[in-house]
Amino acid sequence: MGKDSTANKGKTKDAGKGKAAASEEKGGKGKGKAGKDELGTCTYVKARHILCEKQGKINEAYKKLKEGWLDSGDKVPPAEFAKLAAEYSECPSGKKGGDLGWFPRGKMAGPFQEVAFNTPPGVLSAPFKSTHGYHIILAEGRKN
Incomplete structure (x- = not known):
């Protein structure tokens, strides 16, 4: 009986690890959630x-x-993005390649802030609507 309980303990530990690994591989749930939490907790975004x-027009860009x-x-290089921003953007920042610089949480309106603070550095968001x-x-970039 001692042998069986020892074998079961080992299987239980491995099974737990396997589930976590499988979760990360399937949809990245375990890893993705931690990554999203990490992204969402920064104080400033560039x-x-x-x-x-x-x-x-945004879909064309x-x-x-x-x-x-x-x-x-x-990944889209900032210089290439800047060229398209100068061509397509109707915001005054378009003249500066769309550069908004560093801004703190709470400065931008709802959906814009949500997307900006949850997009990893070097990644392009999908088109979205704001007010x-x-x-x-x-x-x-991002920093605390």
Whole structure:
């Protein structure tokens, strides 16, 4: 009996590890949630954005970024994003390549802040709508 209980203890430990590993591999639930929590807890974000009044225009800009970079698995370089921001953005920041610099939590409106603070550095957000229009955000950094 002692042998069986020892074997079961080992299996129970391994089974627990296997479930966690399987969870991370399937949907990244365990890892993804921790990553999201980590992203959501920073105090400042550095970002660029493109703002358009019309959804069709933001989708066109996103399509150019997607075809040029994302489809090949690359991250969009800030310089390339800046070129498109200067061309497409209707925000005054478009003249500066969409650069918003560093901003603290609470400075930006609801959906914009949510996306900016939950997009990992170097990653491009999908187009989304805010009270100001349609945006794409390129997160460049985060700090506390």
